[in-house]
Amino acid sequence: METTFNCLQCFINEFISSRLKKSIDLFKLKSEYWDDETLHTHIRKEIYKASCELI
Secondary structure, rough: OOOHHHHHHHHHHHHHHHHHHHHHHHHHHHHHHHHHHHHHHHHHHHHHHHHHHOO
C-alpha cells in the first residue's frame, strides 16, 4: 500500500512541477512582449481561474 502511495505521490509531484515550469516559461515570454498593465490584468485572470479550478 505504501509503495502505491509513493508512486502516486511521485507522479503528482512530477505533474505539478511540469505545469509550474510551463507556467513560469509562459510568464517570462509574456512579460517580454506585454506592457505592465496588460500583464497584470492577465495575471489576475489566471490566478482567479487557477483558484476556481482548485475549488
